[in-house]
Amino acid sequence: MESVFDILAEPNRRAILGLLVSSQQSVGDIERQLQMTQPTVSKHLRVLREAGFVESTVDAQRRLYRLKPEPFQQVDAWLAPFRRFWSAHLDALERHLDRMDNEKDPSTPTKGKTRKRR
Amino acid sequence: MESVFDILAEPNRRAILGLLVSSQQSVGDIERQLQMTQPTVSKHLRVLREAGFVESTVDAQRRLYRLKPEPFQQVDAWLAPFRRFWSAHLDALERHLDRMDNEKDPSTPTKGKTRKRR
């Protein structure tokens, strides 16, 4: 259970994170919404907490869990080099689509950038 | 081994992907650079191929492996909602830093946006 990816590999954990993105939740809240047993929720929360994905505060008997940003940023950082790679692919796709457009209407010059970029 | 995250959970597989981001590589190339046994490399490549992370072409006895973009885009898409969340946190951090600046020089009005956005 080293990397952030190990943590995210577990579907229930991803589900929990998905819940927490809207607002903080107690263990019981999560338990009900995801239909998991309470010990299972607690265990996953423990893993998430130790990996820095979530933190908790005490509210009487409840613990309120909320997201922490760092590990997500790690994933994003890991993705960066590949993002460069795949946007190259998207550009190729665009050029391909442009070419198809031009084949339908050959009068249009192939000056590029006819499609809008994101 | 359902989701893209299961695939990425394995460190050797991430290493392989890291190699392939620069250019395509044969199994032997990967084996040498990562110091893994050949069967191990082949098995991980199989997993990666079946998950759509890589594809291969035949070059005599060699197989050349290269990246495919789709699964990376999936990860990026999964990250999107959380990205909104963590950029909110970055904004909060910025506000905090601005406030610290202002405490050093209280004459500066707290009109915000004194730091440049990315």
Place this chain on the structure above:
DNA sequence: CACGTATATGTCTAATAGGGTATATAAAAA
């Protein structure tokens, strides 16, 4: 054809993780 090279696959094993049930802890409510 025999041999070397490159890759894939099969088998076995050890390690690990996740779920279930029971139980411990702690705080609120009666």
Place this chain on the structure above:
DNA sequence: TTTTTATATACCCTATTAGACATATACGTG
């Protein structure tokens, strides 16, 4: 103080997975 509510943890069991080693397959070369 007893009981109830909320959460954490311990223990056991099972399934999955990665790696090592052996072997199969396929192509090229002498």
